[in-house]
Every structure is written in C-alpha cells, then in structure tokens.
Amino acid sequence: MPAKKKSKSPLGIKTPRVDGPLKVSGLAQYASDFHFPGTLYAVPVEATIANGRLAKLDTAAAEKMPGVRAVFHRQNIGKIFRAVKGEGMEGIIDERRPPFDDDVIRYYGQYIALAVADTFETAKAAAGVVRATYRQKKPNVATDLQADDDPAKVNTSFGPMARLESERGNAKSAFTKAAVKIDHTYVTPLVTHNPIELQGATAMWDGDRVTIYEESQGIFNMRSVLAQMFGLPKENVRIITKFVGSGFGSKLWPWTHCILAVAAARELGAPVKLVISRKMMFQTVGHRPRTQQRVRLGATKTGKLVSLQHDYVYSKSILDDYQEDCGEATAFHYSVPNLRVEFGRAKRHTGSPTPMRGPGAVPGFYATESALNELAAALELDPVKLRILNEPKKDESLDQPFSSRHLLKCFAVGAKRFGWAKRKPAVGAMKRDGLVLGWGMAGCAWTAGRFPAEVNLRLRDDGTVRVACGTQDIGTGTYTILAQLAAEKTGVPLDKVEVALGDTSLPEGPVSGGSMVTGSLIPAVYSAAEKMCEALFKIAVNTPGSPFEKQKPDQLSFSDGRVFAKKGGPAKGVPFRDLLSRANVHYVAGSGKAGGTSSEENPKVSMNSYGCHFVEVTWQPAIAQLRVSRVVTVIDAGRIINPLAGRNQIEGAVVMGIGMALLEETEYDPRNGAPINSNLADYMVAVNADVPPIDVTFLDYPDKAVNELGARGIGEIGLAGIAAAITDATYHATGVRVRELPIKIEDLLTSSILR
C-alpha cells in the first residue's frame, strides 16, 4: 500500500476547540459538577467588619437546625498548618494565614465559621443564623495611597525585592534639565476578576489520602500547599481540575475556602462541597490592587526621552506580601539613558490581592503609555512617531539584545489597518454621523518565558494517541493546543487524539499563568515524542515478523503516523498501529521534560511579546455618551499555534480593557470596609453591546529563543496598553484628560466639546 501524501501540519491552522462539543452540550464537568454519595454542603460565615476582633460566636441556633452536621470555627476545625514557600511553584498562597487561625479580623468577609449540612439550602440558612459579636475598630480602605513600608527591601509573594526596582544614569538630574517635562499621577482602581464560574472545592478523604475537585489554575502548587497545611506527603493529595470557567488569575493559588472544605471533610468523614457566592468572590479570592503611579518624563524638544521615572504604590492586605510589579516592562520598553523605577505598598483592610490578567504590566503600561501620549500632545508630535523615536535597539536594563522584537512593525501594520494617517490631532476635530470621534493608541509588552513541564505521549494499538500533562485549560484552549502538538508529532488527526490534563496524577505541568503554558508545553511534547519514537523503534526491530526486524532503531524514522527505514523513505512506511498489534502491545509511550527559563543561568537575550492598540471612540455631547467604536490590535507574540484561539484571547483582553477603562471598580464602604458593589449588576463589566468591531493581527515572527516553534504567550498582552489608548482617544474626542480609571460620565460632562 503506497503511503498517502504527508498531511498538512495542524500547527498555525485555525482550529476549533476540541473540547467545544463537551462545553456546548453540558457534558464538560466543572469542579462543582462532581457529585458523590453522601456529599455534605458547606457555607462559610463572613465577618461583617473589616478590622477588629471576634469577641463571641453564637452557633447554637445553627447547630439545632435539622440537617445541620456541624458548625466549624476556631475551636473545632482541627489542626491546620501554615504553608511555606518552596522552590519554584511550590507552597504559593496569597493569604498565608490558615483560616480560623486567630480571632483577628483583617478584612470584611473573612471567614469566621463554616456551617455544614445535608443540603446547600440548610447550610446557607444555618450560616445565616450564626451570630458574631465583634470588638470593632475603624478599617482603613482609603483610596489615597502612601507607601507605608520603609525598608529598602520588602518581602513579596515570590521572595524579597528591592524597592528601587531599576535604575540607570541619573533620572532626577536629567529630568530637571529636560527641555520638555511631563509629571502626572495615574490611578487604577481596585478591580475584581469575576470569572463566571464561582470558586469552590469538593474534598473527599480516604484514610490519610484526600482528593479535591477545585477549579485551579495551578494544581501542583495547590497540592503542595494542601499537603503542607494538612501535614500529608504530597502523594497523598490529589487535585482534579478538568475544566475551568475562566480564572483571570483569581484561581492561580489556593484560597481559604478550599482549606476549609478539606478540613470539614476530614472532621466529618464525608465528602464536603463548598462553593462560594458571588459576594464572596469580591472578598476572599483576590483582586487587582489599586495602583497610584507617578510618571515623570523628560524629553528633548524633538521628542527623544532623556529621563523616565516611574514611582508606584499599590494596595495590599494587612498581613500578606503581594507583589504588583507595575514597573516590569518600564525599564526595557523605551530607550532612555536615565531611568528610575521605584515602588511601595500601602496596607489596607482588604483581602489579599492576587495576580489578575497581566499583573503589574497592565496597570503599569496604562501609566507609562498615558504619559507618553501626554508627552506627544505637549510636543505636538504624532504619538506613533514619538514611540518610533524612542524605540530601543536592545534591552537597556539588562544590556542584552531582544530575542525577537517587532514593535515598529506592529505600529506600521496597526496604523495602516486603522487609517491612522487620516488623524487630525486637534481635540474635537474629527466627526462622523453627528458624533465626535476620538482616536488614540498605545503600545504594550509582556514578558515571555517557560515554566518547567513534563508531558507523556502515547501511541495506542487502535491508532489513537493520548497526550497527558498535569496543566489546566482555563478556557484559553490548552486542550486544543496539546491535541495540535500531539497531532503534529504523531501524524494522527486531531479527532484521534485524547488529551488528559487537570489531574495531579498526571506528569507535572505548568501553572496556567504568565501566558506561558503553550510555550512551556512545546519542548516537553517534542522531547516526549523523541522518547516515544525510541520506544516504538525498539518494538519495530524486536518484534518477530516486523518488516523492520533486521534493522537497528537508529536506522528508522517516524512521520505522519508511519515508521519507515530512513533508506527506504516514508513511502514504504508502516502505520504504528500495525506494529503495535503485531507485537501485542497496547501502547508505547514517551515522557518529555523541559526546564523553565527562570532556572536558566545567564540568559543571553531579553524575551518579550509586543503589541499595540489603535482605538476609536465616539462622543455624543448631547447625552454625554462615550462608546468605543473600533479597535485595531496588532500582536507580535512569535508563532501562533492556533490563530482561532489566539484571536479569541486578544479579543477577550480588549473587551476586558474596555471594562478597565470605562466601567470596572470595586468600591469599599469606608465605614465597614465592605466591597459594597459585590454583584454583577453593581460591579460593571463590559457587556456584548459594548463590544465594537475588534481587528486583530498577529505578526507571526517565530522566536526560537523561547522554544522549537518560536511561540510566545498571548493570554495577557492584549489587556496591556488598551486603557491608555482609550483614555487618549477620549481626550482627543472630549478634551478631558482622565488620569484615574474608570472614566465616568461625570468626568466627561466637563467637556467643552458640545457639538
């Protein structure tokens, strides 16, 4: 039988989600969809103060309710240890204090008790009648931020960090002498992730082993935290996360509700399910902190930057050491001889912040790109030209070349697709259909890299393939990417590839964070494929009657699902299923490991993704209505493995950016410290009707420094810069320069553009 022509590579092809049919038919099982006989339901009791002490807890009425199994609190929850940060992705938890560890209340909604009952309704009713008495102190949820930690070095979630983040030249003196100066403070509000899937855990013990179904973005870190907190060897803890209804970072690290579910299940000897409410999603599972960023730019009269100072303060909880690195990209993104990036933190009576899509860089780029736009206006220079003028030839902070940087090409492509050449820079100068138009733009970047990953790849005697990795698909398309990679390496069509992920019993995979999953998986899949081929060739040469019986493994090759002798060429290849059947072997497997980039000593290049947004807003002065009407986004993220899922990521980020610029803000009531708009009617995110046409282009320059295929991450970069482009477009339309997000109607009512 002649071999078929080699099929087209599945990489770079628009590939619909392989898990799509499961999701649209309701067959995909999310964490809270798992039900077990005898499951009990738990509902936490929330503190209704944000600062003080719990003086008394009256659980009598709750305990008497029919169907209530227990009301847990500090006295009866049992031993819970404190987890410590280990190497790499081990032991990371943003709220490190174990739940119920003391009587101190440090934020509104902190769990003080847990009602467990036969039904969810009973548990909720029981939680509702637990009475707490407090010794209350005034909470500090003030929005004006002053750094309150003095030492030059502070602890963060990832280790100690100098508060002087980056410095070169003499930024202060260069600023003083600069011909043109910009000095403004930009504020981003505290915002909440709000994935649609609520967080929750179902915990089930079997002796000294525990299995937890939880929607985690990092199951192996969660395993290490829970193993520590419950005094178990890691292998006794299993985390299962088959599907995640988005996370945006809020599900990266474990939270207190998960620990309470495990503890309650341990005490009661039954499976316990605890799914938190939307209100609790605003209180106990993280948020993006408020940031206040002063940006000082000094430039020559022709627009060359001579000094950049970026000083930022962000809010954090009372106890925890969260890091929001707004300066992550500042030091490498622009060419400037004198630079200083400094930060500080302000403690507030809120739950701990946690990474939210594009942590650090998203608020950071809002500030620096806004300042650049203001400099362009002051110089009466096109903002694109200003950026071209200050494009660095290398990473000036690391003094290293960039692995692959095509930001100028992004600007060129974006400007052309948008029609930027027709821009009239004067405020209110552009009109269409009775509406005033505003045009704005901004650039962006996001650090690229890899986490360690291990992948197992199997060829089976029925001609199918299984690829397995203990990573997660948080809705971004990891199932599909793994299927594409496995199909590429085995020649088996996508519908014959089974993907297993989301289980700590699988080989250890990367956290779904930092936009690094795809990039991390590629070398692991490639290495697994090599090992798998070695195993397959051994069978091919050792099986009696095999056409390759007399040959040596290194004389064989594998492609398009067929083994063939290198000499004879693929035309005489034999399908792997024939070889496996003949040998009576169910499958051959290979496991491949790839290291992370952070462990690579002396990296020689600076690896990042880049991009830009061009935005049009419409302004209707008669009714003070501003809407985003058009977005053009160009992204340079290396090779794109699945352009369909890739575009979806950028579009989603742009929509989130519209929310960031115009709508989203978690408001804390200063009297009791409660996030007062803790529901999806009062906390506004962009809805479908707010979404304009979004034109996404990927440049597709492979970056081989990152991995074999040259693919970098795309999950976060789309949200960086978009808010600065929208605020600049808003200024162009209305003449109102808003430096505190979100832009509100009340800001725009001051516009002098009335027609």
Added chain:
Amino acid sequence: MKAFQLTRASDSAYAIAAAAKATTAQQGAEIRFIAGGTTLLDLMKLNVEQPETLIDISRLPFDQIDESADGGLTIGSNVRNSDLAHHSAVKRDYAVLSEALLSGASAQLRNMATTAGNLLQRTRCMYFRATDMACNKRDPGSGCAAIDGANRSLAILGTSRHCIATNPSDMNVALAALEATIHLRGTSGERSVPIGDFHLLPGNTPERETVLKPGDLITHVTLPPPPKGSRSLYLKLRDRASYEFALASAAIVITVAKGKVTHARIALGGVGTKPWRSTEAEATLEGQLATEETFRKAAEGALRDAKPQSQNGFKVELAKRCLIHALMLATQPPKE
C-alpha cells in the same frame, strides 16, 4: 434564605383571601404573591425579603393584552415584559412603553418578569440589599447608609432625609408618561389608582412604596388612547450600553402642531424615588414653540427641585441633557 411555604392560587378570590392575612403588603410582608420572581427571589436569597408564605399567582388568567373600544389598551398583570414590548398595538401606539421595556434588564429576565411585578420592582440601592448596613426601607428606623455612602446611582428628586433610593423600573416611567391606571382587586372589591398615586414618596416611611394593602391583587393596567398625532419615545442613559439601570431616562409623549407643542407628558427615570412625572416640564412645553430653547427651559423646570448627594450631582445635568435630547428626537420630522 429562610424556608417558606409555596401555595398555588387557583383563582383570584383564593389569592386575595390568603394574602389578606398578612399584616402589611409592604416591606416585611409575611405573605407575598409571586409570578415571575425576578425581584422577589433575588431579595429572598439576600434575606432582604423573608416571607413565610408565597402565593403563586402566575396561573391566574391575567395574561392578555386587549385593545379596548375607545382605542386604549388593557394589559393583564401577568403579561410578561417581553410579550408586552413586542405586542403590535404597543409598538404602534405606545412606542415609549415598548422602548422602555426593551431597555430594561436582559432578554432572559424580560421573559420572566410580569407587568405587575415590574410595577412593584424594588430599588437597586446597594444598602437596601446589604443586610449588615443601615436602611430605613429594609429595616425602618435603622438609618440611611446611602446618604453618607455610595450614592452615585441614587435619586435626586423626591428624596427625604430617610431615604434616597431610586425606583429602578423603566416600564414605570413610560406608564407615568402614558397616564396609566392600575386596577386592583382586594377584600373590599375592585378599585383603580392612577399611576401617579400608586407609588409613594419615601418621606418618613420609606418601607411603604405603594398604596397596596394586604390582599390587594393587581389585575390589569389600562392605558388611555394615544393623543391624536402624538409621538412617544424612551431615552435611557447609563454607563454601559446594556443591562444596567438608568442613570437618567426620559419618557415622552408629545404632540406638535404648526411648530408648537400642543400636548406633552413627561416622566423621568433613574433620578426619582418614584417614577417621576414632571408637570413643570409639561406646563413649560405646552403652547410653546418646539425648539431646543423651550426644551432647555422644560428641563430646567423638571430638575429645579433636585437635591443631589455627594456622588450624584452629575445626574442633574445628565437628566437635563437626557430630556432635551429626547424632546429633540421626538419632535424631529418623521423619517421617510
């Protein structure tokens, strides 16, 4: 959420007799009618409403829309918001009502919510829903946390020092401009209440929102025939393009002849503690030239008594622009 008993009413007499046993038909009612449940269930889950008994009236035969002989319209209390919005007579004669309904909530909610339920829609004041904070509407005498709190979305007209909660309904604003009449059946027979008298100002008793007494069942709403030659429309302003309560809205029914306003009915939403009919604006408009200048005077009149709070001062200007723009749109020459 507290456990409750659910009974299904087979006829209105049963429903009325059963509900008449409650001590109040206002906040704190022990017995509540339920139809669409889009407000009530939400509030029960938050423990803001804790009825012991729910009487399901969704199967009572009040689900018809009838055109009356005089050219008016009779709308059954159980008519779903989406059915009402898409009804041909409503779209033809009462565009303001259709537009108001379609600007509210989401398609899913409109498919469940009923006419009477929308009339009785409760405020979205965040403190009304936060049971650990003071609210005179939810817990009379406890105070008003909104006056010194997050009040951006709250009312500037008809407020008292006890309550500044906004009536959130879009439909009610249209009904106010349409001079609807609410028809009730109670223990002492049937009666009808003009929409303007149906909702109460908060005053000292913000827990009392309507004239309803225990056992009162809304059976239908009637609309008078549209004034000859009139046009009507609803304009709603908000932060995002959909699925948000009004920051300011305007319902207009207006007739212009020979360049002059001969008849005007004006109601504002998003700014009042009840659906805000502005007779001041109407008086300013009637008999005057239909010009932007006249409309501006009408808007000034409508907002003259506005009492802004710490965060919602912008609503004064926004409501004016909303009304002026709505009047401009309603008096433009018809599109070919």
